[in-house]
Amino acid sequence: MKKLFKYLRPYRLSISLIVLFIFLQCLCNLYLPTLMAKIVDNGVIKGDIPYIWRIGGFMLAVSICAVVLSISAGFLSSRTSSSFGRVLRSEVFAHAEQFTLHEFDHFGTSSLITRSTNDITQVQQLVNMMLRMMIMAPLNFIGGILMAVYTDARLSLVIVVMVPLLAIAIFAIFSRATVLFKSLQVKIDKLNRVLRENLTGIRVIRSFNRVDFEKRRFDDANLDLTSTTTRVQKIMATLMPLLMLIINFSTLAIIWFAGIRINNGLMQVGSLIAFIQYVMQLLFSIMMVSMMFFMIPRASASAARINEVLEKVPEIADRELVRHANGAPGTIEFRNVTFSYPGAEKPAVSNISFVARPGQVTALIGGTGSGKSTLVSLIPRFYDIDSGALLVDGIDVREQSQENLRSKIGYVPQKAILFTGTIADNIRYGKDDATDEEIKHAADIAQATGFIAEMQNGFDSFIEQGGTNVSGGQKQRLSIARVLVRRPEIYIFDDSFSALDFKTDAKLRSALKEEVSNSTVLIVAQRVSTVRDADVIIVLDEGRIAGIGKHRELLETCQVYREIVSSQLSEEESA
Numbered sequence: 270m271k272k273l274f275k276y277l278r279p280y281r282l283s284i285s286l287i288v289l290f291i292f293l294q295c296l297c298n299l300y301l302p303t304l305m306a307k308i309v310d311n312g313v314i315k316g317d318i319p320y321i322w323r324i325g326g327f328m329l330a331v332s333i334c335a336v337v338l339s340i341s342a343g344f345l346s347s348r349t350s351s352s353f354g355r356v357l358r359s360e361v362f363a364h365a366e367q368f369t370l371h372e373f374d375h376f377g378t379s380s381l382i383t384r385s386t387n388d389i390t391q392v393q394q395l396v397n398m399m400l401r402m403m404i405m406a407p408l409n410f411i412g413g414i415l416m417a418v419y420t421d422a423r424l425s426l427v428i429v430v431m432v433p434l435l436a437i438a439i440f441a442i443f444s445r446a447t448v449l450f451k452s453l454q455v456k457i458d459k460l461n462r463v464l465r466e467n468l469t470g471i472r473v474i475r476s477f478n479r480v481d482f483e484k485r486r487f488d489d490a491n492l493d494l495t496s497t498t499t500r501v502q503k504i505m506a507t508l509m510p511l512l513m514l515i516i517n518f519s520t521l522a523i524i525w526f527a528g529i530r531i532n533n534g535l536m537q538v539g540s541l542i543a544f545i546q547y548v549m550q551l552l553f554s555i556m557m558v559s560m561m562f563f564m565i566p567r568a569s570a571s572a573a574r575i576n577e578v579l580e581k582v583p584e585i586a587d588r589e590l591v592r593h594a595n596g597a598p599g600t601i602e603f604r605n606v607t608f609s610y611p612g613a614e615k616p617a618v619s620n621i622s623f624v625a626r627p628g629q630v631t632a633l634i635g636g637t638g639s640g641k642s643t644l645v646s647l648i649p650r651f652y653d654i655d656s657g658a659l660l661v662d663g664i665d666v667r668e669q670s671q672e673n674l675r676s677k678i679g680y681v682p683q684k685a686i687l688f689t690g691t692i693a694d695n696i697r698y699g700k701d702d703a704t705d706e707e708i709k710h711a712a713d714i715a716q717a718t719g720f721i722a723e724m725q726n727g728f729d730s731f732i733e734q735g736g737t738n739v740s741g742g743q744k745q746r747l748s749i750a751r752v753l754v755r756r757p758e759i760y761i762f763d764d765s766f767s768a769l770d771f772k773t774d775a776k777l778r779s780a781l782k783e784e785v786s787n788s789t790v791l792i793v794a795q796r797v798s799t800v801r802d803a804d805v806i807i808v809l810d811e812g813r814i815a816g817i818g819k820h821r822e823l824l825e826t827c828q829v830y831r832e833i834v835s836s837q838l839s840e841e842e843s844a
């Protein structure tokens with residue numbers, strides 16, 4: 270928790286003002302009962318109406334002051350805690366942005382979302398509470414005791430009995446609730462995960478008639494969260510009545526003993542009223558602090574989860590001294606590269622060596638799970654290799670800045686991703702300042718103009734979240750256009766033509782050939798027809814290179830390639 274407080278530093282001025290306002294408000298509150306005692310003792314009992322008016326008016330002024338100070342402090346503390354939450358959210362977001370895909374897997378998307386929203390809200394609420402309570406509670410407590418002792422020292426013995434009683438009750442309840450508070454956040458995570466899987470996988474769930482099963486799964490997670498929340502609430506619900514019982518007994522005891530003292534002429538009625546008010550202030554300050562303490566376990570569990578994200582050092586970081594390439598633009602060279610996913614038994618790709626040159630189309634083909642996607646994801650440095658060297662523009666990717674490296678690469682992922690916005694926005698994602706002509710040209714090459722023209726608003730048609738209102742093939746073509754508009758040195762198409770029909774696939778590749786003739790093009794594909802015209806074809810088998818060459822050469826030399834070809838093409842086609 271403490272580690273997060275450093276984000277409050279920029280708000281030192283606001284915090285100082287809050288402390289000052291609350292300090293003054295407490296002084297006002299402590300002064301009011303004394304004025305009240307004066308009115309009763311000197312005004313009411315003696316029947317001095319002008320005195321009542323005078324002191325009453327003064328009391329009103331003090332009360333108004335207290336209200337204004339309280340509102341100002343409340344306004345400032347809400348603003349400070351909200352800003353603290355905003356800064357923390359951006360920190361978590363910016364840090365998570367640097368994570369490698371492996372680190373994303375480690376936390377899980379749902380948990381990262383809960384940590385950036387609900388967990389930060391918990392900490393934010395505690396900060397808000399603390400800003401007000403940290404000064405108000407001790408002041409009211411100490412001031413209450415001092416003023417009570419000042420009003421009537423002997424009667425103050427009641428406090429000596431009550432305060433420990435109150436503390437024991439709070440501690441008993443507090444220790445039971447702490448454990449439950451911690452488990453609440455984990456259960457929210459779980460509920461979010463089930464909800465997310467349900468919402469994103471709704472088509473599969475419906476097609477497999479698993480709606481009832483998923484409903485039960487959701488109900489289980491929901492019930493689990495509800496039952497823990499209910500248990501916490503039940504414990505919390507006992508707190509208030511118990512505290513009120515102790516407070517009411519205290520009042521009773523005070524009135525009882527004060528009655529005896531007033532009867533004996535040792536105390537005045539006004540002092541009794543003031544005394545009760547001071548004791549109330551003191552007890553309420555204990556209650557406020559106890560409330561804050563109830564928030565601490567949950568907020569500190571949340572703070573630990575936030576810190577876990579903030580302290581996770583991204584596996585991939587830029588070297589302090591990065592090198593810039595000055596030759597061989599676009600050349601990609603794998604030198605005996607081996608890479609394993611963290612925790613995997615065997616490497617996903619082993620001993621890979623090849624060079625992809627500018628002006629050439631290099632294709633990767635292989636069975637499913639043979640390591641094609643893994644291999645191309647090493648080039649933009651989504652993962653770091655275990656051994657060997659991977660050079661882009663003649664320099665090891667680990668010696669370049671990630672931004673510089675990625676600016677050279679146009680990567681179309683296997684699963685096309687679109688963002689909420691118009692079609693033009695989605696294509697412009699590749700190049701912020703792309704003109705309308707450039708966008709149209711990219712769409713032309715990607716064979717997307719046809720279906721865009723058929724849409725109601727053309728390039729201004731809206732793409733829903735996740736691109737749900739366009740087909741798989743349309744999504745692929747838009748994500749290809751997004752890369753084309755960028756005109757990078759290197760194009761990586763990871764199985765990006767798989768959802769296209771043969772005709773569109775062929776048209777797109779021939780348009781692409783002219784468009785990107787000077788760049789390095791890497792095409793990952795399952796279909797032989799997509800790769801047969803490539804300048805170099807690399808055949809992958811279980812993470813190793815089984816053959817490198819042109820279509821005809823491989824047909825003669827590579828058994829794995831022959832098997833792939835014969836499984837897809839008729840004999841005349843393959844020739």
Ligand SMILES: Nc1ncnc2c1ncn2[C@@H]1O[C@H](COP(=O)(O)OP(=O)(O)OP(=O)(O)O)[C@@H](O)[C@H]1O
Binds near residue numbers: 635641642
């Ligand atoms: N994020 C990951 N974590 C752990 N293992 C992974 C991960 N992604 C892929 N793998 C494993 O690495 C191997 C290669 O997978 P990869 O996705 O590179 O194959 P591919 O040839 O692209 O397959 P496909 O054509 O089906 O997409 C597989 O055994 C797969 O299980």
